[in-house]
Amino acid sequence: MNTEVFGVISIFIISLVLAIPLGRYIAKIYAGDKTLLDPIVNPIEKLIFKVSGINATDEMNWKQHLKALLSVNMVWFFLCFFVLLTQGMLPLNPDNNPSMTADLAFNTAISFLVNCNLQHYSGESGLSYLSQMVLMFLQFVSAGIGMAAAAMVFLAMKERATDKLGNFYNFFLKSCIRVLLPLSAVVAVILIFSGTPMTFEGKDKIVTLQGDTSEVSRGSAAAFIGIKHIGTNGGGFFGANSAHPLENPTYFTNAVELCAQLLIPFAMIFALGFYLKKRKFSYVVFGVMTIGFLLLVVPTVISELNGNPAIERMGITQATGAMEGKEVRFGPAISGFWSIATTVISTGSVNSMHDSAMPVAGATQLLAMMINAFYGGCGVGWLNFYVFIILAVFISGLMVGRTPEFLGKKIEAREVKIAAFIAILHPFLILTGTALASYLAANDTAMGYWFSGNAASWLNNPGHHGFSEMLYEYTSSAANNGSGFEGLGDNNPFWNITTGIVLLLSRFIPIIGPLAIAGLLASKKYIPESAGTLKTDTTIFGVMVFAVIAIIAALSFFPALALGPLAEYFSLK
Amino acid sequence: MKNIFSILKFTFLLVILFAVIYPLAIYGMAQFSPNKGKGETITQNGRVVGYQKIGQKFNTLNYFWGRPSAVDYNGAGSGGSNKGASNEEYLALVQKRIDTFLIAHPYLNKLQIPAEMVTASGSGLDPNISPQGALIQVKRVANERKIAEKKIKELVEAQCNRPSIMGPKTVNVLALNVALNELK
Numbered sequence: 001m002n003t004e005v006f007g008v009i010s011i012f013i014i015s016l017v018l019a020i021p022l023g024r025y026i027a028k029i030y031a032g033d034k035t036l037l038d039p040i041v042n043p044i045e046k047l048i049f050k051v052s053g054i055n056a057t058d059e060m061n062w063k064q065h066l067k068a069l070l071s072v073n074m075v076w077f078f079l080c081f082f083v084l085l086t087q088g089m090l091p092l093n094p095d096n097n098p099s100m101t102a103d104l105a106f107n108t109a110i111s112f113l114v115n116c117n118l119q120h121y122s123g124e125s126g127l128s129y130l131s132q133m134v135l136m137f138l139q140f141v142s143a144g145i146g147m148a149a150a151a152m153v154f155l156a157m158k159e160r161a162t163d164k165l166g167n168f169y170n171f172f173l174k175s176c177i178r179v180l181l182p183l184s185a186v187v188a189v190i191l192i193f194s195g196t197p198m199t200f201e202g203k204d205k206i207v208t209l210q211g212d213t214s215e216v217s218r219g220s221a222a223a224f225i226g227i228k229h230i231g232t233n234g235g236g237f238f239g240a241n242s243a244h245p246l247e248n249p250t251y252f253t254n255a256v257e258l259c260a261q262l263l264i265p266f267a268m269i270f271a272l273g274f275y276l277k278k279r280k281f282s283y284v285v286f287g288v289m290t291i292g293f294l295l296l297v298v299p300t301v302i303s304e305l306n307g308n309p310a311i312e313r314m315g316i317t318q319a320t321g322a323m324e325g326k327e328v329r330f331g332p333a334i335s336g337f338w339s340i341a342t343t344v345i346s347t348g349s350v351n352s353m354h355d356s357a358m359p360v361a362g363a364t365q366l367l368a369m370m371i372n373a374f375y376g377g378c379g380v381g382w383l384n385f386y387v388f389i390i391l392a393v394f395i396s397g398l399m400v401g402r403t404p405e406f407l408g409k410k411i412e413a414r415e416v417k418i419a420a421f422i423a424i425l426h427p428f429l430i431l432t433g434t435a436l437a438s439y440l441a442a443n444d445t446a447m448g449y450w451f452s453g454n455a456a457s458w459l460n461n462p463g464h465h466g467f468s469e470m471l472y473e474y475t476s477s478a479a480n481n482g483s484g485f486e487g488l489g490d491n492n493p494f495w496n497i498t499t500g501i502v503l504l505l506s507r508f509i510p511i512i513g514p515l516a517i518a519g520l521l522a523s524k525k526y527i528p529e530s531a532g533t534l535k536t537d538t539t540i541f542g543v544m545v546f547a548v549i550a551i552i553a554a555l556s557f558f559p560a561l562a563l564g565p566l567a568e569y570f571s572l573k
Numbered sequence: 574m575k576n577i578f579s580i581l582k583f584t585f586l587l588v589i590l591f592a593v594i595y596p597l598a599i600y601g602m603a604q605f606s607p608n609k610g611k612g613e614t615i616t617q618n619g620r621v622v623g624y625q626k627i628g629q630k631f632n633t634l635n636y637f638w639g640r641p642s643a644v645d646y647n648g649a650g651s652g653g654s655n656k657g658a659s660n661e662e663y664l665a666l667v668q669k670r671i672d673t674f675l676i677a678h679p680y681l682n683k684l685q686i687p688a689e690m691v692t693a694s695g696s697g698l699d700p701n702i703s704p705q706g707a708l709i710q711v712k713r714v715a716n717e718r719k720i721a722e723k724k725i726k727e728l729v730e731a732q733c734n735r736p737s738i739m740g741p742k743t744v745n746v747l748a749l750n751v752a753l754n755e756l757k
Binding site: 003004006007010044048051052053054071072075076079122124125133134136137140141169176177181184185188189192193195197198199200201203204206207208209210212214215216217218220222223224226227238239240243244245246249251255307308310311314315316317318319320321322323324325326327328329330331334350351352353355356357358359460461462463464465468485486487568571572 | 576577578579580581582583584586587588590591592593595596598599600602603606607609610611612613614617620621622623624625626627628629630631632633636640646647648649650651652653654655656657658659660661662663664667668671683684686687688689691692693694695696697698699700701702703736737738739740741743747750751754
């Protein structure tokens with residue numbers, strides 16, 4: 001047991017230690033400084049820009065950034081949608097898996113486009129190797145999009161008045177080629193030497209030791225899993241995601257995959273400090289996030305280690321913790337830790353089945369995605385947190401009776417309206433979706449085209465836990481997370497289409513909002529700091545931001561959590 | 574229009590880089606890994622009996638058993654039961670597994686059965702059980718194979734992986750059973 005807890009602590013610390021130099025490196029890249037990789041990557045980037053006819057030195061304002069961002073996403077969506085719809089007829093399909101239905105292709109294309117990777121299929125039987133490659137492409141570029149958006153916001157926070165905010169394509173390509181690609185390759189190579197397959201051969205037929213015939217799925221998994229974690233995508237190559245013994249073969253690979261997903265979200269916060277030369281500010285942000293993270297991690301790990309009281313009553317000792325849905329090689333401690341890391345960070349890969357987690361863990365996993373601002377996904381984590389900072393600055397300003405200012409820029413009605421809208425959109429999407437689905441399930445409505453059978457049969461568990469399954473699905477979609485209470489019967493038009501819409505709205509609006517705020521603020525006059533300025537690099541301001549986040553989350557989500565995991569917790573006692 | 578054309582060319586080049594060159598480079602590296610990236614297998618008497626990392630179904634009395642599986646150890650699929658901790662139907666299933674296990678191991682007290690032997694894994698392909706999970710089966714296997722209990726217990730101990738720094742204690746069931754077949 002102690003070796004398990006020690007594992008959790010060391011993995012967190014190792015990620016932190018690696019993230020600081022990476023943050024310095026990322027800051028250098030966005031500032032255009034020289035780095036070690038320059039001689040190799042400069043020519044590649046130049047070639048790509050030259051052939052595509054994109055001028056990467058054109059300075060863009062925030063609207064041009066958005067236009068470029070949205071247009072490339074549109075093209076990628078159609079590319080992916082088309083491949084998924086026709087994969088059965090396309091090459092690289094040794095297992096002869098069929099083409100996707102339109103609603104599933106819609107959901108899958110969007111979910112990989114928006115860095116969510118909600119998967120309503122199982123990789124072994126649902127995708128050809130060609131589709132896996134195309135989805136892997138989206139895993140790279142969707143992470144790059146988030147980082148490019150964050151980079152623009154970094155630049156906008158500089159102490160000057162301008163509407164020239166760098167070039168979108170430049171930030172984007174640099175993020176992909178100089179950060180995501182090399183890190184993913186490192187992870188992939190570690191994985192292939194630990195037993196993860198990287199082959200284009202299909203399923204293998206074997207006769208087992210005791211004489212049964214069985215098949216084993218393989219594939220080009222290692223390359224996929226590298227970017228899956230580095231890019232905080234989380235989409236599994238196999239159905240069971242990182243619980244699958246080929247996707248995550250050992251305790252060591254589990255540690256590597258955990259570090260890989262924590263790395264860039266950590267590093268982006270440090271990068272901000274290095275980039276703006278405001279290290280103290282980034283430590284305050286990181287501190288607030290870490291306190292929030294630990295408040296979620298500790299109860300989760302404890303409740304998983306304590307095991308299931310209902311099974312204990314049957315006379316089975318829970319000395320090794322709650323094992324339903326968990327793998328012996330990981331154990332409950334690191335599985336509990338992973339479940340919070342993956343939900344806080346918007347990765348959404350799982351190494352244990354969240355549906356079978358203890359009620360306390362279910363509640364903290366949900367809460368992590370409902371807050372969606374502690375660390376967060378590649379780049380977008382910072383954007384979400386930025387919205388809360390604007391709100392906190394505004395509220396603090398009201399409290400002391402001064403015009404709110406943030407880094408020398410006045411925060412006015414327009415910016416606050418945008419920030420408030422973004423902060424409310426997230427609970428709105430989650431609760432509307434859940435309300436609709438639970439209304440249908442409660443009435444056991446006949447669903448016609450939308451679902452074969454009556455609505456209640458999409459649940460895998462009765463009662464409070466069934467409600468949690470629906471709540472989890474929309475929360476995961478709205479947080480662009482991608483993990484699931486996978487018992488839910490979600491591969492049907494109802495879930496594919498409703499979550500697809502939630503995914504789209506909750507990806508692009510929370511990118512548009514912060515970019516607009518940052519762009520508006522950047523063009524305002526710079527007011528030098530004076531005695532009356534609200535200092536944003538202090539503990540008090542950190543507490544203020546934390547309070548804003550906690551209050552918004554509590555007001556929005558407490559009733560839903562009370563109906564689901566909390567009620568289940570008290571019924572299990 | 575010129576813009577769209579640029580984006581298409583840009584996309585094409587990125588697809589080449591991330592979905593062709595990157596995976597091929599990793600594939601190239603995989604040629605130097607065990608079994609060339611096709612997954613490590615275990616052989617016995619010249620026959621491939623399975624993949625090292627993928628659990629198999631064992632339900633005959635002369636082998637050590639692995640964990641219950643929600644997908645019946647089908648390696649072409651994977652997944653857990655996704656049953657919630659408070660689900661009555663699920664708890665009844667666990668009770669049934671306990672009873673079945675006790676019938677095959679009548680010498681056991683319930684309290685000796687570790688949790689993983691009566692709960693399904695996340696992948697349904699978990700290759701491992703805990704040392705305790707293997708040790709409680711020794712007597713049954715010894716009786717069935719007519720080998721001294723002590724010898725089999727030593728074999729289990731040799732197959733146990735007990736990390737001193739990080740992670741839980743494990744035994745690979747397939748590797749243990751392969752070693753068991755080689756025991757004279």
